Amino acid sequence: MARVRLSVSERREELLRAAVGQIEARGVAAVRISDVAAVLGVSSALVLYHFSTKEKLVAAAFAHAAQGELARLRALLGRRAPALERVHDAVRWYAPTGGAKGWRLWIEGWAAALREPALREPARALDQQWKAALAEVVAEGTAAGEFVCADPVSAAGRLTAMLDGLAVQMTSYAGSLPPATMLEWADEALARELGIDRAALGRPGE
Template sequence: MGRVRLSVPERREELLNAAVEQIEQRGASAVRIADVAAALGVSSALVLYHFSSKEQLVAAAFTHAADADLAHLRRILGRRTSALRRLRTAVRWYAPTGQAKGWRLWIEAWSVSLRDPALRDLSRGLDQQWKSALTEVIAEGAAAGEFRCDDPAAAAWRLTAFLDGLAVQMTSYAGTLSRAAMLQWTDDALARELGLDREALTATAR
């Protein structure tokens, strides 16, 4: 039986998903158009029809993965519940123990961004969207009196910096820290930013 004929948007999504997987496995520098094509059993010419170069494919793959995570983040933050509960759910999802897209992919993006100005601009823009979304819900909760935070933007920066750093450590040195410890540290960091003790955070945000 031949391959099912896909629409252009469906084919692009299939190619981007395969590219994300190949980048996670091989690294952005080593991955080739041929690797993505082979993973799907299609020709390299088909990949190049949709993405004119490896650089364009890699940038689109990073954007595709980030957009999926951002859409999920916004669904979490858009729930009809307290800002504190939404914030804790989002932070724990973003943490290395959560279900956000593989951290190996983002470490690759940061590494490549050091040498690729176009990808650096793309990565910076995506990162700012994360920070802006968290800033908004922190400001909402502070205004509602759920917790104290004089500078929501700074709190969002510190939280994401902490979680990014923890993710790099846990991706590079897997198994050195338990899931329970990471989640406790995540709650501790969030509680500090919101002027709460961890017991109050966990009790209120359940």
């Protein structure tokens, strides 16, 4: 059966999704153009036609993943719901056991960015925009009297740093921390930042 002819944008999207999957599975250093091509049953030449080098493909793959994460985050925080519910849901989503993109991808990106400057911008943009979106909803909830937070920007920074650290622990040292414990710590940290009782966030599984 003949392959469906894709537009340039559709083909790039397909290649980027495949690249993200291969980076997660193999790591930035080990992944090859031929690995991405093989997933889709296309030639390496086709991949190079769209991205010219492995470095450009990898950088575009991280940018693609970051854009997807930010779109889902904005949808989550933009719902018509109390700010506390949205912030809590966002923290749970971002946490290592939540629905955010596989943490292996981002840990790979952080490590590779130390040696490859082109990879720094997607990770930095995701980090900055996540913090800004979280801080905005915390400020909204404070203004509405749902909770009290004197410095939403700093609160968002501290929560992000904690969740990033937990992600490294749970991804690099599998089994070192039970998921329920990680969620409990995240909820405790969120409650402290918002000046509310931990019980207001419900049980870890809720």
